[in-house]
Amino acid sequence: MGQPHYTGDHIRKDFPILDTRIHDKPLIYLDNAATTQKPQCVIDAVTRYYTTQNANIHRGIHTLSEAATAKYEAVRQRVGAFIGADANYTVVFVRGATEAINLAAHGFARAWIKANDEILITGMEHHANIVPWQLLCEATDATLRVVPLNETGELNMDEFDRLLNERTKLVALTHASNVLGTVNPVQDICAKARAQGAVSLIDGAQSAPHTPINVAAMDADFFVFSGHKMYGPTGIGVLCGRTEWLERMPPYQGGGGAIHSVTFEKTTFAEPPRKFEAGTPHIAGVLGLGAAIDYVSGIGIDAIAAHERELLLYATDALADIEGVTLIGAARKKVGILSFTMDGIHPHDIAQLLDSHGIAIRAGHHCAQPLMQFYGIHATARASFALYNTQEEIESLANALRAVREVFA
Amino acid sequence: MSDSRSLYEKMILDHYKNPRNYGKIQAADKIVEAVNPLCGDTFTLYIMFNDDRINALQFTGSGCAISKASASLMTELLTGKSRHEANKIADAFQEMLRTEPDAPIAEEELGMLAAFAGVREFPIRIKCATLAWRALIRCFDDEKEGGDVAATD
Ligand SMILES: Cc1ncc(COP(=O)(O)O)c(C=O)c1O
Numbered sequence: 298m299g300q301p302h303y304t305g306d307h308i309r310k311d312f313p314i315l316d317t318r319i320h321d322k323p324l325i326y327l328d329n330a331a332t333t334q335k336p337q338c339v340i341d342a343v344t345r346y347y348t349t350q351n352a353n354i355h356r357g358i359h360t361l362s363e364a365a366t367a368k369y370e371a372v373r374q375r376v377g378a379f380i381g382a383d384a385n386y387t388v389v390f391v392r393g394a395t396e397a398i399n400l401a402a403h404g405f406a407r408a409w410i411k412a413n414d415e416i417l418i419t420g421m422e423h424h425a426n427i428v429p430w431q432l433l434c435e436a437t438d439a440t441l442r443v444v445p446l447n448e449t450g451e452l453n454m455d456e457f458d459r460l461l462n463e464r465t466k467l468v469a470l471t472h473a474s475n476v477l478g479t480v481n482p483v484q485d486i487c488a489k490a491r492a493q494g495a496v497s498l499i500d501g502a503q504s505a506p507h508t509p510i511n512v513a514a515m516d517a518d519f520f521v522f523s524g525h526k527m528y529g530p531t532g533i534g535v536l537c538g539r540t541e542w543l544e545r546m547p548p549y550q551g552g553g554g555a556i557h558s559v560t561f562e563k564t565t566f567a568e569p570p571r572k573f574e575a576g577t578p579h580i581a582g583v584l585g586l587g588a589a590i591d592y593v594s595g596i597g598i599d600a601i602a603a604h605e606r607e608l609l610l611y612a613t614d615a616l617a618d619i620e621g622v623t624l625i626g627a628a629r630k631k632v633g634i635l636s637f638t639m640d641g642i643h644p645h646d647i648a649q650l651l652d653s654h655g656i657a658i659r660a661g662h663h664c665a666q667p668l669m670q671f672y673g674i675h676a677t678a679r680a681s682f683a684l685y686n687t688q689e690e691i692e693s694l695a696n697a698l699r700a701v702r703e704v705f706a
Numbered sequence: 707m708s709d710s711r712s713l714y715e716k717m718i719l720d721h722y723k724n725p726r727n728y729g730k731i732q733a734a735d736k737i738v739e740a741v742n743p744l745c746g747d748t749f750t751l752y753i754m755f756n757d758d759r760i761n762a763l764q765f766t767g768s769g770c771a772i773s774k775a776s777a778s779l780m781t782e783l784l785t786g787k788s789r790h791e792a793n794k795i796a797d798a799f800q801e802m803l804r805t806e807p808d809a810p811i812a813e814e815e816l817g818m819l820a821a822f823a824g825v826r827e828f829p830i831r832i833k834c835a836t837l838a839w840r841a842l843i844r845c846f847d848d849e850k851e852g853g854d855v856a857a858t859d
């Protein structure tokens with residue numbers, strides 16, 4: 298593991314929004330699990346495309362179109378390299394993690410799932426990794442099974458072993474929980490799924506920006522993530538899948554780009570990835586995502602992980618020290634996400650009062666209502682860290698939380 | 707948008723920490739659920755009528771400071787009122803919350819409810835302030851139509 302060879306300070310200059318003042322206080326942005334801020338190089342890549350490079354791709358026989366196509370396809374290569382996808386995988390551009398999971402579920406429903414098959418998910422999933430599978434189960438009469446958690450917020454692996462069986466066709470789980478920060482043993486799980494003949498889908502929305510990913514070593518069949526949670530633009534995300542599966546899956550949407558040839562009698566479809574990229578894609582988003590990946594790679598994902606780990610440990614200590622604060626989730630392996638509640642103070646009131654200190658956190662159920670039910674709560678307050686956050690900011694968070702207690706004292 | 711501390715008036719914090727008329731009424735004529743699924747705030751209202759008048763109004767449940775204080779104050783203000791009077795007060799309250807943050811308010815008409823004027827600066831919290839009120843008024847409307855009284859939104 299590399300040491301953090303940077304201080305928050307010189308990184309912070311790359312993010313123009315961090316100079317913003319909120320209620321006349323410096324912005325302290327701790328809502329990174331919702332979306333991260335964008336470095337100037339990402340903003341520039343998007344602007345440059347519209348200013349000097351704009352053209353549609355895969356269509357025009359003219360200089361701009363050919364250049365745009367080459368740039369777009371080059372990002373596909375860089376994304377694959379960034380997440381360790383080898384020759385067995387194909388990178389498909391989609392709108393985000395949500396669309397990627399829906400695409401996979403749609404393809405699965407049509408190609409493989411039948412009545413009494415089982416889909417296995419976990420008790421810590423984001424709604425994005427619950428609802429598409431519920432819809433699939435409704436359409437096919439398959440059954441959704443859920444791996445329960447331990448009180449620490451880790452998966453109960455004995456239960457996982459028990460629930461995985463010969464009817465299990467697919468195991469879908471998050472790599473890192475957006476509420477608890479828990480990092481799941483995905484390599485182990487993918488291996489067990491494969492041994493049982495089940496396909497695996499890993500939701501990397503909260504892991505790809507914060508920890509090194511190697512899809513081939515993980516041996517996942519599908520890995521998905523969103524660009525906007527890793528310093529890239531909104532509206533762009535990735536479904537990285539085993540090519541052999543993608544080839545057998547029906548297209549998600551029909552239209553231009555996805556086809557090989559069309560007559561009114563019959564359409565033949567292009568090979569993946571283009572089979573799944575009907576219509577004009579979010580070209581600016583792809584170029585912005587490429588810039589984000591270059592930016593993260595330039596700093597080094599190991600260094601980022603180490604920096605965020607220090608922040609997490611520091612914040613865990615600082616918040617545990619505050620009277621009335623309860624931390625939710627105590628997994629041994631975590632990304633930089635800290636959920637908490639305060640005695641007698643609703644998370645929405647916590648977030649509202651922190652805002653008056655210029656501090657942005659998230660409060661609510663975080664699109665994970667089943668997980669809230671497991672802990673017997675309606676909502677948590679959540680601070681989540683990114684590469685530009687500093688220990689001073691966490692100090693300010695702790696002080697502001699003491700002030701919140703004062704208001705309600 | 708201004709400093710959120712303007713939201714947490716003394717009176718609001720007091721009603722949040724020491725809610726009035728808190729608890730079930732076993733012999734209630736009407737029991738109404740008020741749920742905001744977005745934030746999980748859930749209250750139950752218990753109402754006893756004496757002809758047209760609200761004879762007793764109590765509540766249980768949990769929510770943020772704004773929603774709970776508002777429910778508490780509502781029980782205080784509406785006990786003893788006729789349905790028509792209750793409707794008028796609820797309308798005036800919701801009307802005030804829809805005005806611009808710096809618009810003058812009818813302090814006399816609103817009385818203690820004026821403490822919620824700060825909510826106007828935080829549009830997302832208006833639903834919190836009106837949660838219990840909307841459930842109560844819907845229950846009156848449903849009575850007229852003879853329908854069910856479970857209210858969610
Ligand atoms: C674990 C997890 N999965 C999926 C998503 C959905 O991502 P998006 O909204 O970018 O599609 C999120 C976003 O909050 C998430 O945290």
